[in-house]
Amino acid sequence: xxxxxxxxxxxxxxxxxxxxxxxxxxxxxxxxxxxxxxxxxxxxxxxxxxxxxxxxxxxxxxxxxxxxxxxxxxxxxxxxxxxxxxxxxxxxxxxxxxxxxxxxxxxxxxxxxxxxxxxxxxxxxxxxxxxxxxxxxxxxxxxxxxxxxxxxxxxxxxxxxxxxxxxxxxxxxxxxxxxxxxxxxxxxxxxxxxxxxxxxxxxxxxxxxxxxxxxxxxxxxxxxxxxxxxxxxxxxxxxxxxxxxxxxxxxxxxxxxxxxxxxxxxxxxxxxxxxxxxxxxxxxxxxxxxxxxxxxxxxxxxxxxxxxxxxxxxxxxxxxxxxxxxxxxxxxxxxxxxxxxxxxxxxxxxxxxxxxxxxxxxxxxxxxxxxxxxxxxxxxxxxxxxxxxxxxxxxxxxxx
Amino acid sequence: xxxxxxxxxxxxxxxxxxxxxxxxxxxxxxxxxxxxxxxxxxxxxxxxxxxxxxxxxxxxxxxxxxxxxxxxxxxxxxxxxxxxxxxxxxxxxxxxxxxxxxxxxxxxxxxxxxxxxxxxxxxxxxxxxxxxxxxxxxxxxxxxxxxxxxxxxxxxxxxxxxxxxxxxxxxxxxxxxxxxxxxxxxxxxxxxxxxxxxxxxxxxxxxxxxxxxxxxxxxxxxxxxxxxxxxxxxxxxxxxxxxxxxxxxxxxxxxxxxxxxxxxxxxxxxxxxxxxxxxxxxxxxxxxxxxxxxxxxxxxxxxxxxxxxxxxxxxxxxxxxxxxxxxxxxxxxxxxxxxxxxxxxxxxxxxxxxxxxxxxxxxxxxxxxxxxxxxxxxxxxxxxxxxxxxxxxxxxxxxxxxxxxxxxxxxxxxxxxxxxxxxxxxxxxxxxxxxxxxxxxxxxxxxxxxxxxxxxx
Numbered sequence: 074x075x076x077x078x079x080x081x082x083x084x085x086x087x088x089x090x091x092x093x094x095x096x097x098x099x100x101x102x103x104x105x106x107x108x109x110x111x112x113x114x115x116x117x118x119x120x121x122x123x124x125x126x127x128x129x130x131x132x133x134x135x136x137x138x139x140x141x142x143x144x145x146x147x148x149x150x151x152x153x154x155x156x157x158x159x160x161x162x163x164x165x166x167x168x169x170x171x172x173x174x175x176x177x178x179x180x181x182x183x184x185x186x187x188x189x190x191x192x193x194x195x196x197x198x199x200x201x202x203x204x205x206x207x208x209x210x211x212x213x214x215x216x217x218x219x220x221x222x223x224x225x226x227x228x229x230x231x232x233x234x235x236x237x238x239x240x241x242x243x244x245x246x247x248x249x250x251x252x253x254x255x256x257x258x259x260x261x262x263x264x265x266x267x268x269x270x271x272x273x274x275x276x277x278x279x280x281x282x283x284x285x286x287x288x289x290x291x292x293x294x295x296x297x298x299x300x301x302x303x304x305x306x307x308x309x310x311x312x313x314x315x316x317x318x319x320x321x322x323x324x325x326x327x328x329x330x331x332x333x334x335x336x337x338x339x340x341x342x343x344x345x346x347x348x349x350x351x352x353x354x355x356x357x358x359x360x361x362x363x364x365x366x367x368x369x370x371x372x373x374x375x376x377x378x379x380x381x382x383x384x385x386x387x388x389x390x391x392x393x394x395x396x397x398x399x400x401x402x403x404x405x406x407x408x409x410x411x412x413x414x415x416x417x418x419x420x421x422x423x424x425x426x427x428x429x430x431x432x433x434x435x436x437x438x439x440x441x442x443x444x445x446x447x448x449x450x451x452x453x454x455x456x457x458x459x460x461x462x463x464x465x466x467x468x469x470x471x472x473x
Numbered sequence: 474x475x476x477x478x479x480x481x482x483x484x485x486x487x488x489x490x491x492x493x494x495x496x497x498x499x500x501x502x503x504x505x506x507x508x509x510x511x512x513x514x515x516x517x518x519x520x521x522x523x524x525x526x527x528x529x530x531x532x533x534x535x536x537x538x539x540x541x542x543x544x545x546x547x548x549x550x551x552x553x554x555x556x557x558x559x560x561x562x563x564x565x566x567x568x569x570x571x572x573x574x575x576x577x578x579x580x581x582x583x584x585x586x587x588x589x590x591x592x593x594x595x596x597x598x599x600x601x602x603x604x605x606x607x608x609x610x611x612x613x614x615x616x617x618x619x620x621x622x623x624x625x626x627x628x629x630x631x632x633x634x635x636x637x638x639x640x641x642x643x644x645x646x647x648x649x650x651x652x653x654x655x656x657x658x659x660x661x662x663x664x665x666x667x668x669x670x671x672x673x674x675x676x677x678x679x680x681x682x683x684x685x686x687x688x689x690x691x692x693x694x695x696x697x698x699x700x701x702x703x704x705x706x707x708x709x710x711x712x713x714x715x716x717x718x719x720x721x722x723x724x725x726x727x728x729x730x731x732x733x734x735x736x737x738x739x740x741x742x743x744x745x746x747x748x749x750x751x752x753x754x755x756x757x758x759x760x761x762x763x764x765x766x767x768x769x770x771x772x773x774x775x776x777x778x779x780x781x782x783x784x785x786x787x788x789x790x791x792x793x794x795x796x797x798x799x800x801x802x803x804x805x806x807x808x809x810x811x812x813x814x815x816x817x818x819x820x821x822x823x824x825x826x827x828x829x830x831x832x833x834x835x836x837x838x839x840x841x842x843x844x845x846x847x848x849x850x851x852x853x854x855x856x857x858x859x860x861x862x863x864x865x866x867x868x869x870x871x872x873x874x875x876x877x878x879x880x881x882x883x884x885x886x887x888x889x890x891x892x893x894x895x896x897x898x899x900x901x902x903x904x905x906x907x908x909x910x911x912x913x914x915x916x917x918x919x920x921x922x923x924x925x926x927x928x929x930x
Contacts, residue, residue, distance in 0.1 A: 079650070080649065080650055080653050083650055083653050083654060083657070084653050084656075084657045085657075087653075087654050087657035087658050088657045088658075090658070091657070091658045091659070091660050092660075105607035105608060105610070106607065106608065106609070106610035106611055107606070107607045107610050108610065109610055109611060110610075110611040111610070111611050112608065112609050112610065112611050112612060113608065114604075114607050114608040116604075116607075120568070120571050120572045121572060121672065122572050122573070123572075123573075123655065123673065123681065123683055124668070124669040124672045124673040125655065125658060125659035125660075125669065125690075126659055126664055126665070126666055126669050126687055126690050126691050126694065127659055127660045127661075127663040127664055127665055127668075127669070128663070128665030128666070128667070128668025128669045128672075129660075129663070129665075129668075130672070131655070131658060134654065135658060143716065145713070153709075153712070153713045153716065154709035154710070154713045155709070155710075156707045156708075156709070156710050170650070173647045173650070174647070174650075174651060174654075176576065176578070176587060176609070176612060177575060177576045177577070177578070177587065177645065177647060177648075177651070178574050178575060178576050178589070178609075179575070179651050179654075212611070248749065249748065249749050260740075261749075262740055262748070262752065262753045262754070265751075265752040265753065266752055266753050266780065268752075269752045269753075269777070269778040269779070269780075272778060273778060273779070314750075315749075315750070317818040318750040318816075318818050318823075320818065320820070320821065321816070321818035321819060321820065321821060321822055321823045322752065322774075322777070322778070322816075322818075322823055324821060332663075334660060334662040334663060335662050335698065335701040335702045336701060337701055337704075338704070338707055339701065345701070345702045345703075346702065347662060347698065347702075348662055348663060350663060350665075364820075
């Protein structure tokens with residue numbers, strides 16, 4: 074076989090990595106390279122250094138160590154039955170690319186995943202070596218996200234967490250049945266067991282109360298996962314139920330929803346159509362409402378039909394339109410919980426309302442100054458000088 | 474001095490039309506007032522704005538603040554919102570500078586230096602330079618803008634005059650790889666140009682090396698996406714076929730003939746839907762031929778994560794009482810009526826839910842196998858669920874059935890008592906002590922039963 078140039082490998086192994094949605098580089102510990110010979114810093118919120126024409130942020134150098142893979146997951150561009158061109162980086166090549174890109178301010182750090190070669194342990198070990206070399210040899214203080222290979226030994230997971238800011242294990246699909254169908258070599262329970270192990274390590278590193286000895290650092294930006302949307306028949310209710318279960322069990326920072334996108338040399342088992350981007354967007358909105366606005370899965374799904382979210386309007390508005398008896402809400406009296414459920418009011422707006430209504434009775438104009446769009450809020454609230462004409466004659470204007 | 478009496482100018486401005494000279498400067502006569510900290514923070518941002526009126530705006534608000542100390546908390550005030558907008562424009566500009574500076578490497582006297590050209594909208598270089606110093610401590614670098622430049626020699630920041638784009642290197646050896654990366658990480662099936670433009674405004678493109686790829690990527694996206702959809706999958710490559718051929722036939726889960734086999738097979742159990750959300754099945758643990766088997770309800774949060782039964786708080790209560798009453802832990806097998814954790818997600822916690830009759834029934838298969846292979850002489854049902862499962866009944870009242878051995882058809886002796894988690898839920902200390910005493914008494918009977926069975930061969 075003719076040896077591939079580094080640039081060609083980069084093209085192949087970046088192309089192979091782009092189906093992982095996460096490019097986040099936020100939420101790690103604060104650190105920098107001041108006073109060292111090294112480079113790199115993480116200061117809370119990550120930076121998007123570029124945007125591709127798909128509108129997605131480019132924050133990390135997202136690569137696969139190799140796209141050779143012994144697994145044959147139908148949804149994956151790198152499955153063993155695919156004819157995509159294969160390539161493999163050496164540990165040093167990835168380290169060098171990361172440093173070269175970082176020094177030029179192209180990236181916040183590295184996101185490294187891999188096809189499974191030889192064995193889960195062998196693959197994980199190589200990935201850990203990349204992170205370790207960056208940290209120990211090159212004193213690299215930038216962000217590192219490592220993909221966890223389920224079934225890799227607990228010792229390797231501990232090593233990975235020592236060097237990486239974030240670790241992730243992909244749940245891949247919303248139901249075990251779908252995963253078993255599309256990814257015959259993967260075991261759903263093994264994926265969840267990997268997440269459970271990570272949670273154990275994360276808990277050890279951040280114990281409740283004051284620990285006697287300083288616990289060993291472990292992935293300060295936590296763990297995340299990804300679910301592919303639209304490859305199987307699961308409805309939004311099944312997807313969100315799975316996500317809620319994962320959030321509650323494994324202390325996840327994020328569940329990423331990735332609209333299944335046609336891939337080169339795709340398997341005939343899969344629906345080859347443009348990715349359901351709006352569905353993906355609605356799922357992110359619903360996920361947000363569940364985590365920060367006090368909604369539960371059945372409530373959110375109730376806004377749509379047959380277990381799917383309404384694609385035309387956002388999930389909070391959809392819920393409110395089916396819960397007209399709960400509106401209008403008096404912004405001068407309602408508790409925080411209820412204010413958070415008003416379409417158009419975000420957490421910041423609600424906090425501002427609660428703070429300022431202590432001083433004086435709020436008018437519609439007051440509320441307008443505290444929120445991005447009063448038009449969206451108006452039909453759902455009562456203020457000192459405003460109440461909707463009829464009990465919620467919300468028409469097409471609210472829906473648009 | 475009132476704002477209307479002041480004309481603000483910056484270093485490069487021509488003199489104002491009615492400028493009078495130094496004699497117009499007021500003479501200081503005592504303290505001039507106070508400045509809230511919040512104003513200083515705001516001013517630190519606003520002062521970097523490119524608007525020549527920035528000093529006048531700031532001074533006007535400072536002046537008004539002397540009369541109205543609460544001015545800054547009035548979000549509806551026109552001056553306030555103007556300053557807030559200016560500060561936010563500066564913040565955004567500084568953020569985009571952190572994002573879009575692109576260094577190019579040059580060697581000068583065998584030292585590598587990284588130099589960038591950047592055109593900010595506002596005077597953000599000084600404020601943003603420390604960020605680059607913290608991030609690129611181990612590099613020699615410089616950033617040149619039209620109005621000023623900053624240099625870092627691995628120890629100190631120093632500022633110099635502004636310059637031109639031609640002052641920085643025209644190329645860089647790594648830039649082509651960066652462009653390759655940019656083109657490869659783009660997914661043509663998800664084209665969303667407006668999103669890109671709102672986050673990476675076109676005005677920055679001329680200094681971003683990757684931007685030359687944007688137009689061709691957009692142009693070809695549709696065709697690439699369509700091609701992926703229309704092209705049928707090709708024949709799998711030879712290496713895949715060889716590996717498939719080597720794969721052993723999928724093992725049919727046949728007759729289970731040992732405890733070890735049951736332990737393995739339970740992981741692929743789909744007899745009820747609980748497997749979908751639990752982490753893993755939690756099988757029993759203990760010696761293969763234990764004399765006594767404790768059966769709980771189902772694994773809890775910690776058991777589910779670790780894959781071991783009775784390791785959480787309830788397990789600790791059970792262990793303590795077993796030890797206290799003097800049952801030999803080495804002769805004990807612990808398991809649950811249901812092997813998967815049933816829960817209701819609530820934020821970051823999983824709230825235990827009692828398994829229903831169908832789930833208990835479905836899981837009886839595994840409990841039966843455990844009883845069959847461990848062959849305990851005594852079984853202890855901890856709680857109603859375990860008792861229902863073992864007795865095959867829809868309901869069991871523990872209060873009525875505890876305290877007396879039940880002879881089972883297969884010759885084992887069954888005792889029924891509370892689940893140890895029940896003891897943990899009792900709020901008052903008195904009730905807790907009373908119930909714990911009853912639980913201990915039940916386990917003393919278990920100990921006596923084991924001893925009696927040993928005597929009768």
